[in-house]
Amino acid sequence: MSDPKIEGYVFKPGFKGMAQDTGSDQTMFKGVHWGKAMMWIFLLSDTFIFSCFLISYMKGRGSTLVEWPNPSEVFALDAFGVPVPLLLIAIMTFVLITSSGTMALAVKYGYEKNRKMCGWLILATAIGGLTFVGMQAFEWSKLIHEGVRPWENPFGAKQFGSFFFMITGFHGTHVSIGVIFLFIYAYKTFAGHYDERKRGWFTTMKGDYVEIEILGLYWHFVDLVWVFIFAFFYLW
Amino acid sequence: MEETKKQEQTTTHKIGIYLWIWGLLFVLSFFSYMVDWYQFQGLLRWSLILLFMFLKAGLIMAFFMHLFWERYALVNVLLWPMTAIACFIFLMVSEFKYTVFTRLFYFVVGGA
Numbered sequence: 001m002s003d004p005k006i007e008g009y010v011f012k013p014g015f016k017g018m019a020q021d022t023g024s025d026q027t028m029f030k031g032v033h034w035g036k037a038m039m040w041i042f043l044l045s046d047t048f049i050f051s052c053f054l055i056s057y058m059k060g061r062g063s064t065l066v067e068w069p070n071p072s073e074v075f076a077l078d079a080f081g082v083p084v085p086l087l088l089i090a091i092m093t094f095v096l097i098t099s100s101g102t103m104a105l106a107v108k109y110g111y112e113k114n115r116k117m118c119g120w121l122i123l124a125t126a127i128g129g130l131t132f133v134g135m136q137a138f139e140w141s142k143l144i145h146e147g148v149r150p151w152e153n154p155f156g157a158k159q160f161g162s163f164f165f166m167i168t169g170f171h172g173t174h175v176s177i178g179v180i181f182l183f184i185y186a187y188k189t190f191a192g193h194y195d196e197r198k199r200g201w202f203t204t205m206k207g208d209y210v211e212i213e214i215l216g217l218y219w220h221f222v223d224l225v226w227v228f229i230f231a232f233f234y235l236w
Numbered sequence: 237m238e239e240t241k242k243q244e245q246t247t248t249h250k251i252g253i254y255l256w257i258w259g260l261l262f263v264l265s266f267f268s269y270m271v272d273w274y275q276f277q278g279l280l281r282w283s284l285i286l287l288f289m290f291l292k293a294g295l296i297m298a299f300f301m302h303l304f305w306e307r308y309a310l311v312n313v314l315l316w317p318m319t320a321i322a323c324f325i326f327l328m329v330s331e332f333k334y335t336v337f338t339r340l341f342y343f344v345v346g347g348a
Contacts, residue, residue, distance in 0.1 A: 231268065
């Protein structure tokens with residue numbers, strides 16, 4: 001791929017390309033849309049934020065001498081009178097993976113310039129995300145009714161509440177922001193902003209389907225974080 | 237004219253690969269839920285949780301986020317900082333072990 005800004009630049013694949021990239025003049029990642037590069041840098045910093053949360057949770061849970069609440073019982077839900085462990089969390093996981101899959105397909109159809117398919121898939125992703133946030137709100141209110149607070153809870157170690165609200169709250173915020181952007185991008189896709197290369201609302205950048213990929217990166221990252229939260233907070 | 241040519245060069249991948257990864261993610265999530273369902277305990281539980289977690293994370297990053305097809309420079313910029321996180325985890329593990337040790341120690345010996 002050649003860079004629009006630099007004449008005669010041809011990218012080499014593999015380690016040669018890596019040497020070329022890291023040792024190149026003026027800019028690294030030549031030919032990559034700046035928005036995509038910046039989204040990756042943002043996601044890297046976000047990775048560190050979530051890592052700090054999860055590591056502090058590990059430290060808090062590891063250093064307390066009081067028994068940690070059993071997540072499999074705390075997050076159990078009654079289905080037809082039988083308590084099913086982690087039922088809601090499992091459904092939330094599947095909803096988020098479903099929305100991640102539709103997002104991946106939206107990116108694919110975007111690059112194929114299939115406006116309608118791309119738009120519908122982004123809309124499906126947004127609805128999936130909204131469902132996830134809704135179920136999280138249900139989960140929060142259920143736990144708050146049961147008396148879980150950031151400073152105490154009836155199940156065991158007091159730290160449980162603060163880590164739970166902090167980690168899932170921060171993740172839920174990410175999902176909510178993602179949902180807002182998904183709805184905006186669904187509108188922009190259906191309106192044909194990317195086919196017409198129309199400029200955005202806050203930028204002079206010309207519209208392009210690469211924006212769908214950038215949005216997709218964010219959305220997959222939200223799913224990725226949930227994979228870790230699910231493993232460390234709910235299953236461990 | 238050069239501009240339009242470049243636009244066409246963006247690669248797309250066959251739908252099959254996405255559906256496969258999607259299916260695999262569902263299966264792996266189901267497996268990790270089964271770890272809790274059958275109440276595996278101890279080392280088996282932790283290793284299974286970590287195994288399914290890393291497989292899922294790897295699949296999402298490699299295929300949904302296209303890292304498998306990305307240039308090596310980007311992949312390296314993203315993955316090397318993870319070693320810093322690994323170091324931090326190592327530091328905090330020794331830290332919480334020390335905290336537990338001091339707590340137990342002073343519960344037994346009593347404060348000064």
